Amino acid sequence: MADLKLRVNGVEMQVQAAEDEPLLWVLRNKLGLTGTKYGCGEGQCGACTVLLDGRATRSCLTPAAAAAGAKITTVEGLEQHGMLTPVQQAFLEEGAFQCGYCTSGMVLAATALLAEQAHPSDAQIVEAMNGNVCRCGTYPRILAAIRRATHTPVKKGADYDRG
Amino acid sequence: MTVDELRLEAELHEVRDRIRLFELDRREFLRLCGGGLLVCAAGAGALVAQESGRNFGGHQLPQEVSAWIHIDADGKVTVYTGKVEIGQNIRTSLAQSVAEELRTPFASITMVMGDTDLVPWDMGTFGSRSTPTMGPQLRTMAMTAREMLIETAAERWKVDPASLKAENGRVTNPATRASMGYGEITKGEKLTRAVAGDPPLTPASEWKIAGTAVPKVDGREFVTGKHAYPSDIVRPGMVFGKVLRPAGYNATLVSVDASAAEKIPGVQVVRDGDFVGVVADDVWTAEQALLKIDAKWQVPPQISNAELFAALKKGAGDDGASEIEAALAGADVKLARTYTVAYIAHAPLEPRAAVAEWADGKLTVWTGTQRPFGVKDDLAKAFRLGASQVRVIMPDMGSGYGGKHTGECAVEAARLAKAAGKPVKLVWTREEEFTWAYFRPAGVMEIRSGVQRDGTLVAWEHHNYNSGPSGVGTPYMVANPVTRYHEWRDAPLAQGSYRGLAATANHFARETHMDELAHEVAMDPLEFRLKNLDDARLQAVFTAAAERFGWGKMKSTAERGFGIAGGTEKGGYTAACVEVEIDAEKKVHIRRVVQAWESGAVVNPDGLRNQILGAMVQAIGGALFESIQFANGKVTNPRFAAYRVPRFADTPEIEVVLIDRKDLASAGAGETGIVAVAPAVGNAIFAATGSRLRQMPMGVGTVVSG
Numbered sequence: 001m002a003d004l005k006l007r008v009n010g011v012e013m014q015v016q017a018a019e020d021e022p023l024l025w026v027l028r029n030k031l032g033l034t035g036t037k038y039g040c041g042e043g044q045c046g047a048c049t050v051l052l053d054g055r056a057t058r059s060c061l062t063p064a065a066a067a068a069g070a071k072i073t074t075v076e077g078l079e080q081h082g083m084l085t086p087v088q089q090a091f092l093e094e095g096a097f098q099c100g101y102c103t104s105g106m107v108l109a110a111t112a113l114l115a116e117q118a119h120p121s122d123a124q125i126v127e128a129m130n131g132n133v134c135r136c137g138t139y140p141r142i143l144a145a146i147r148r149a150t151h152t153p154v155k156k157g158a159d160y161d162r163g
Numbered sequence: 164m165t166v167d168e169l170r171l172e173a174e175l176h177e178v179r180d181r182i183r184l185f186e187l188d189r190r191e192f193l194r195l196c197g198g199g200l201l202v203c204a205a206g207a208g209a210l211v212a213q214e215s216g217r218n219f220g221g222h223q224l225p226q227e228v229s230a231w232i233h234i235d236a237d238g239k240v241t242v243y244t245g246k247v248e249i250g251q252n253i254r255t256s257l258a259q260s261v262a263e264e265l266r267t268p269f270a271s272i273t274m275v276m277g278d279t280d281l282v283p284w285d286m287g288t289f290g291s292r293s294t295p296t297m298g299p300q301l302r303t304m305a306m307t308a309r310e311m312l313i314e315t316a317a318e319r320w321k322v323d324p325a326s327l328k329a330e331n332g333r334v335t336n337p338a339t340r341a342s343m344g345y346g347e348i349t350k351g352e353k354l355t356r357a358v359a360g361d362p363p364l365t366p367a368s369e370w371k372i373a374g375t376a377v378p379k380v381d382g383r384e385f386v387t388g389k390h391a392y393p394s395d396i397v398r399p400g401m402v403f404g405k406v407l408r409p410a411g412y413n414a415t416l417v418s419v420d421a422s423a424a425e426k427i428p429g430v431q432v433v434r435d436g437d438f439v440g441v442v443a444d445d446v447w448t449a450e451q452a453l454l455k456i457d458a459k460w461q462v463p464p465q466i467s468n469a470e471l472f473a474a475l476k477k478g479a480g481d482d483g484a485s486e487i488e489a490a491l492a493g494a495d496v497k498l499a500r501t502y503t504v505a506y507i508a509h510a511p512l513e514p515r516a517a518v519a520e521w522a523d524g525k526l527t528v529w530t531g532t533q534r535p536f537g538v539k540d541d542l543a544k545a546f547r548l549g550a551s552q553v554r555v556i557m558p559d560m561g562s563g564y565g566g567k568h569t570g571e572c573a574v575e576a577a578r579l580a581k582a583a584g585k586p587v588k589l590v591w592t593r594e595e596e597f598t599w600a601y602f603r604p605a606g607v608m609e610i611r612s613g614v615q616r617d618g619t620l621v622a623w624e625h626h627n628y629n630s631g632p633s634g635v636g637t638p639y640m641v642a643n644p645v646t647r648y649h650e651w652r653d654a655p656l657a658q659g660s661y662r663g664l665a666a667t668a669n670h671f672a673r674e675t676h677m678d679e680l681a682h683e684v685a686m687d688p689l690e691f692r693l694k695n696l697d698d699a700r701l702q703a704v705f706t707a708a709a710e711r712f713g714w715g716k717m718k719s720t721a722e723r724g725f726g727i728a729g730g731t732e733k734g735g736y737t738a739a740c741v742e743v744e745i746d747a748e749k750k751v752h753i754r755r756v757v758q759a760w761e762s763g764a765v766v767n768p769d770g771l772r773n774q775i776l777g778a779m780v781q782a783i784g785g786a787l788f789e790s791i792q793f794a795n796g797k798v799t800n801p802r803f804a805a806y807r808v809p810r811f812a813d814t815p816e817i818e819v820v821l822i823d824r825k826d827l828a829s830a831g832a833g834e835t836g837i838v839a840v841a842p843a844v845g846n847a848i849f850a851a852t853g854s855r856l857r858q859m860p861m862g863v864g865t866v867v868s869g
């Protein structure tokens with residue numbers, strides 16, 4: 001166990017962690033930030049996605065020690081003064097989840113994508129998001145939410161004309 | 164679903180002999196509720212009573228109660244039900260139904276769900292039963308509450324109850340303009356009433372809150388990461404557990420050496436017969452300790468999936484005789500075909516998780532399950548506890564799809580917590596979830612049929628080996644069809660419920676076979692189906708899907724194929740049209756799916772669309788690539804890297820066409836939306852290539868000849 005200083009959601013935090021202990025366990029079990037989820041532990045589902053200096057990162061494969069010195073953003077750090085980010089707001093408006101277990105990872109992956117590319121094409125969205133699994137199958141709505149967050153008009157036809 | 168089918172589904176996940184008498188202590192309950200108005204249902208219909216509110220085994224309780232509605236002095240409405248929210252949006256849609264009948268704002272309703280100390284006994288959340296049974300029960304109770312509020316107000320004002328109106332959480336007297344909130348009416352008094360009989364409910368055509376796209380309750384909690392799932396629960400002093408898994412199915416423990424693990428500071432090893440687990444202050448240390456345990460297992464020889472289908476047909480017992488010889492003899496065209504489905508995993512994104520806490524002789528477990536009362540029974544049995552000594556709390560979980568009916572994780576956490584003397588959290592790894600949960604049964608389906616040149620179906624025989632009876636019956640007109648399920652009790656893998664049960668397998672077989680017959684008599688597959696259908700609801704979804712898709716407007720080519728399939732099960736009617744593209748390397752891509760859906764009056768169109776959409780996406784996995792591989796008692800692909808689930812790139816353009824039948828009772832919609840996609844995909848592949856795929860999955864990035 002070593003003392004670590006982590007900067008999470010703008011706050012400096014002290015925590016004890018083993019050398020290889022994944023950032024995911026430190027966030028969830030030692031810092032009480034349970035919004036970041038475990039889905040596979042092997043980089044295959046994206047449920048554990050956090051931002052390290054703005055980049056979408058699998059916290060299950062990242063040793064906490066390797067994240068020291070980076071700006072870590074978890075889903076809890078997105079909302080500011082009760083205001084949701086455009087991505088969060090868009091997920092809410094599109095109803096882009098069912099059980100919601102994938103949502104924090106999806107929101108963070110989308111946030112990182114839009115920070116890099118303000119108006120991604122559908123193909124670019126699919127490519128950037130393909131590592132994130134939604135077992136409930138809400139992909140079309142998540143795509144719609146991401147498009148909504150970029151303010152590009154939603155393609156007509158699909159599932160989105162609410163009845 | 165009949166009572167027998169419910170029993171069968173219950174047996175599928177082994178609840179038989181496990182359900183005990185629900186010990187209803189109404190005094191305790193009334194004390195908890197304090198003052199206010201309390202309504203519960205009594206004498207509900209036979210089927211309803213078997214599912215909720217009283218013992219499944221047929222014991223009579225003095226008071227049969229399936230749910231409660233309580234209205235407090237502030238007009239806050241609390242609804243208590245044993246159904247649980249697993250992503251299917253039932254928390255929202257049930258609240259809409261209550262708000263509708265109670266004539267109160269949606270926001271005033273709180274649903275208390277799946278907490279065995281607070282809610283009446285319930286068999287579980289499966290079989291698409293929540294909407295058709297719990298929905299009407301709650302509506303009936305809400306209506307009774309509304310009547311009671313009107314009567315109480317009428318007494319106060321000394322007027323005729325018939326002259327009063329209830330709306331927006333208030334009773335008003337249109338003549339005097341007097342008005343009282345529900346809370347004011349109940350204030351200080353304890354009013355209780357049991358519902359009896361079937362009071363008339365508000366017809367769907369007059370719904371104002373039900374039938375609308377109310378957004379998911381607590382949606383904001385999900386996008387901000389605040390919602391606490393079972394795996395997120397934290398208790399004071401909580402530690403973390405891990406369980407040592409056998410080297411294979413049916414293994415026995417030969418020896419175990421845990422001394423190296425025990426030397427790690429803060430680690431406690433727990434041994435109880437073949438159960439070996441560890442507990443530590445953090446999950447990382449517990450994982451390291453588990454790796455240091457040296458265990459030897461004896462794994463008996465077992466069949467692998469290479470031998471599965473032969474073993475399965477043999478095991479399920481088949482005499483091979485056709486029972487429709489006479490009918491077949493008169494047919495112009497006869498066909499006999501075999502179809503298979505593989506074992507697949509539910510793989511809910513949140514694996515099984517439980518936090519167990521013992522305090523003052525009482526065990527409380529927070530866990531993700533579709534059957535909180537079943538898990539409570541499992542716990543009571545495992546630890547020889549009375550019903551009042553166990554409480555199961557089910558926070559809205561990271562889904563299940565029929566895969567979380569059992570309580571093994573809860574029992575394991577409780578065992579570890581007992582040894583640790585502290586609350587213990589246990590979250591299964593993805594590999595454990597893939598290996599030690601149960602699977603959708605694999606199956607073999609054999610269909611024999613006969614058809615006349617003009618497309619009239621004259622003989623039909625459908626046998627299902629092992630995968631189940633759901634959807635085995637045919638909705639098409641044919642005299643004396645034979646449809647039969649052959650059970651195999653010794654199937655090689657643990658098998659249980661899965662979204663739609665065997666309806667997926669049976670629809671795949673039947674709707675593929677219908678396509679084969681249409682081809683044999685050179686008819687359009689839609690026309691052939693409609694010719695043999697007299698079920699107007701099924702006709703309607705076929706027609707609706709075809710119209711929106713533009714069926715028949717485009718002809719299939721070698722590069723592009725169109726397929727159609729449909730069916731009905733559990734009160735849901737669905738049909739899907741699929742477009743596939745065959746690329747230059749002969750790989751199949753699903754490009755577009757239009758699916759029509761009808762399940763009576765729509766309670767929440769947005770939630771319903773989401774369910775159908777999700778079922779369609781999930782269906783793609785089973786259709787194309789999901790398959791559990793196993794050998795020597797071990798799953799050999801227990802990771803997302805090896806077991807492919809549908810992803811963004813696999814998702815076609817999807818369109819859901821909802822038919823809202825306000826004149827019909829609402830049925831459940833969480834399951835049957837999954838049945839039409841796979842056969843429609845296979846039929847589309849055939850249309851393009853002439854290659855007939857009779858197995859699910861059809862193959863990863865299916866390469867076809869032709």
Ligand code: FES
Pocket residue numbers: 037038039040041042043044045046047048049058059060061
């Ligand atoms: S938990 Fe990290 S990618 Fe799945």
Ligand code: FES
Pocket residue numbers: 096097098099100101102103133134135136137138250512561562
């Ligand atoms: S909403 Fe359930 S996994 Fe995405």
